[in-house]
Amino acid sequence: MVKKLILSLGALSLLFPALAFADDPSAATLNMGLNSIWVLVAAILVILMQGGFILLESGSTRMKNAGHIAGKTIFTVGLCTLVYWAVGYAFAFGSDNAENSISHLIGWGGAFFSPSVAAGEGESLPTTVFFIFQLAFAAVSLSIAWGGFAERAKLSAYLVFTVLFTALIYPVISHWIWSSSGWLFTKGAQDYAGSTVVHLTGAIAAFAATVLLKPRIGRFNKDGSANEILGHNQVFGALSVLILWVGWFGFNAGSALSVGDGFFGYVAFNTQLGAAGGAVAAMLISWLVNGKADITTTLNGALAGLVAITATCAFVDPWAAVVIGLVAGVLVFFSTKFFEKIKVDDPIYALSVHGAAGIWGTLANGIFATDVLAKKLNVGVGGLIDTGSWHQLWVQIESVVVCGGYTLVASFILLGIMKVVMGLRVTEEQEIIGLDLSEHGTFGYPEQMKKAQQNM
Template sequence: MSELGLMNSVWTMLAAVLVILMIGGFILLEAGSTRMKNAGHIAAKTILTFGIASLTFWAVGYGMIFGEGNAFVGLSKFFYSGGIDPSSDLAESVFFVFQLAFAGIAITIAFGGFAERAKLASYVWFAILFSVFIYPVVAHWIWGGGWLSGHGKQDFAGSTVVHLTGAMAALAATMILKPRIGKYNQDGSVNEIEGHNQVYTSLAVLLLWVGWFGFNAGSTVSVDGAFFGYVALNTNLAAAAGAVAAMFVTVVVTGKARVSTILNGALAGLVAITASCAFVAPWAAVLIGGVAGVIVHYSMEFFEKRKIDDPIYALSVHGIAGIWGTLSTGFFATPELAAMNGGLPGLFYGGGFTQLGVQLLGVTASGAYAFVVSYIFLYVIHKGLGGMRVSKGEELQGLDLSEHGSYGYPEVFGGQSQNRRKTS
């Protein structure tokens, strides 16, 4: 392998590690955004389901995305065996690990819609089904040479492939599981169920922000020309603009700088720029992130009023912001960057409505597929495999104890445990 190939492989492997470490950010985000009686469960199921996603990706997911096949799905490279091609400018095994990390993030996003009321078995079943029949299909359409790729769909690092796909699965889950106990009153008014640790959620956003440099800049899979630095610049600007814009809108609307809105604004900016980071100018990255920060505030309110109980706001942060970010290249893609990275320039650069139409087609088809197939799978799990939701008593007690036999915070809950060691 050439020196360039070795450097590309090292850079992409580093990026893969950053993306996998984002799993830790999601653990802190979900745990901090929910009640402490479920914290241990959240941590354990996230690690477990990343393990399941890794095995399924190795067995079939990678081949379904990047294998030889048809416009709908790949049909080769199953049970990936590794190997090194001396003529390649990137080790395929490194590329495999990088892509595996993205699959793990997608299922983690989806499980935000399950929080505080789903059985552990439902996570296991859906992790397998999502990782085989949902994520790889959408990824093949856009990244693996599928039909949307043939239309010139622009999604550099996954606003649609990863974030929208995961969010649509989360939406299906929230609809089937129904709201948590105590979330809504009989008159339809909303009770805010506060997360137990804002320090966790803030640290989570920082970890995710840093990990996103692997997510976006790492998607260059190359050090040639140092283009990854440009992508990182756009990524950071969008995140910053999202946080600041969200702070302003929540102060104007509520009179308070709500912590959760500021944090979700930063994440929405990151999600939005994920599709367009390699296609737009820095000023457009600021605008894209800022708009995402405003949108996420109103989206969170919209879904809450319609009794869509989404504890970590996956639908707003990853779904709505993902749609906006994907469409944004249809407005702001520059001719130079579009020519370099695929697709046509955006509407504001004289490209007309062609690329915007392709982007709209992409989010519509991908979102619809992810939602419909997720809903079918989850409905079958709920009706035919013992149900998805824990009992009322188990939900009130907390999933730490009901699903795992011990609390994540045993001292806080009086040391209660169902799996104490016997002593002689």
């Protein structure tokens, strides 16, 4: 009996080091530990969303480009990590110029970020955990931008734009809205987990890319009519949505950055309601308008609901989360038709799912945010319905216009320079044979491609 007790205590000491090394750990230390565990798990969920982006982009495009999509995603996430560590995090959250007026526009200090090995006195979680969480968001925004490059951009374009986007575009928007010294933050802009910071920023960059790259071969006819270029695997698309949906709980609920009173559970609750509303509304509207319930539209609706609820999940009542998701599902259906009509080739619907829904989600706070939750988070005030005031809605409009405008101008300038200096698009021959072979010398589906070649 004594032997079993000793073994049990030894196991507990290994599982819970605090019991082994501290007789009476403080409440603050225990709280910091719980916060660290939750936020790191949330960061891992967000990083795993890259698997969803691989399946989404490859499933929505043709088989001859699948290997390229998978490989460039892993490569750009790696490069994004190095750039964000070198300068991106400093521009977003650096505090060396906190007393200067320039701090409202950009952070400074902490380049080649070298964190302390443990949390300091009074910190709610280690800066290492916060860095990884913020890095995961930067990588998601970058992956959204790749929607405008799909099936026609050079690998070298991915390399250069990763550096520029991660250093000069995303951190600036992040600083404006999420840094305590950012000018939009101080005005009370509400974007809890990034409908604007992450999704709209990535979508606007995608728009600039797809305009400068021009449509894929065969996408539009000379008379302006569109040809549908079907993705090669709809099951990949559905699985990608499920992976992204699960990862979104890290995205939104993780943004609480603490365990605290369990508020992150309320955020997760609203996230699920928004996603559900988007999926249901998208299928129903496609069924009503087209006479058939379109699967791709349904998948896009779920993602649009998630994008829209990203800004609002911590500020609104549950009924409003459902409404926000329902509107996003309808919006994404008509938005895709609009972009097709103006001859913008958007293979993975990034402009509709992340752009249109991102704008709607950000503006929705100005309508549905409650004053109680705004005060709880100490960001802005309640929206039009709760307070009868237009103030928060005008702040949200300003946030969308300024952030979207900066991203649009910066993306067009940087990509325009790249187009002149190095070119953005592969040759017609390379596009026809596929980027797997032309950029990497191999196939993502070697057996199927060999059969296709033998039958030619």
